[in-house]
Amino acid sequence: GDSVTQMEGPVTLSEEAFLTINCTYTATGYPSLFWYVQYPGEGLQLLLKATKADDKGSNKGFEATYRKETTSFHLEKGSVQVSDSAVYFCALSEMNTGFQKLVFGTGTRLLVSP
Amino acid sequence: EAGVAQSPRYKIIEKRQSVAFWCNPISGHATLYWYQQILGQGPKLLIQFQNNGVVDDSQLPKDRFSAERLKGVDSTLKIQPAKLEDSAVYLCASSFPSQGYNEQFFGPGTRLTVL
Numbered sequence: 001g002d003s004v005t006q007m008e009g010p011v012t013l014s015e016e017a018f019l020t021i022n023c024t025y026t027a028t029g030y031p032s033l034f035w036y037v038q039y040p041g042e043g044l045q046l047l048l049k050a051t052k053a054d055d056k057g058s059n060k061g062f063e064a065t066y067r068k069e070t071t072s073f074h075l076e077k078g079s080v081q082v083s084d085s086a087v088y089f090c091a092l093s094e095m096n097t098g099f100q101k102l103v104f105g106t107g108t109r110l111l112v113s114p
Numbered sequence: 115e116a117g118v119a120q121s122p123r124y125k126i127i128e129k130r131q132s133v134a135f136w137c138n139p140i141s142g143h144a145t146l147y148w149y150q151q152i153l154g155q156g157p158k159l160l161i162q163f164q165n166n167g168v169v170d171d172s173q174l175p176k177d178r179f180s181a182e183r184l185k186g187v188d189s190t191l192k193i194q195p196a197k198l199e200d201s202a203v204y205l206c207a208s209s210f211p212s213q214g215y216n217e218q219f220f221g222p223g224t225r226l227t228v229l
Contacts, residue, residue: 004156041222042222043117043205043221043223044157044205044207044220045220046217046218049217089156089157091156099145099162099164099169099170100209100216100218101159101170102157102159102218104158105156106154106155106156107154107155107156
């Protein structure tokens, strides 16, 4: 079945550093791709999405581009803040009997220090 | 707009005991999902409802797990009897409308510890 692989954490950065979290996927079709974020004590929130090849999703300074040729959807941010400390999940959606089904990676914890 | 509500937030039980979790989705959301998130792993779909019908329960351990959504609104997930490996966070999510891609909104989760 479809799967998502993302880099292990934790990723530890100083404030204002550049962030990259790698994500690659395996899929038989043409899935939509997502990044979800989980802040401490809270539920998962959709951060950004891309629904077709070469689409770029962006939100709150984060970006990710759907690269079909490399089956990747790497998350980037030019200047991280302490408030970005959270766990980030890459995910893809596959259609299951006509309904969307999300498949998640294992998550990458980001720790940003002042 | 109220988000997805779950209760309890935390539960500690002994192995072989029973436990139940409750979820109330966002009003009007036809699709409801239960996920299991084991520490260090991503969420794994256990069961998906469309209104009060089951769309997918292929990864639900049916010998011990059960779920229902009788009136197509709130839902209950039950484990009976619990095993040590059931220790995890149980997440509920909902989405609208029912087919194709639509954003899933997640609740805060119930953290279960089985001793």
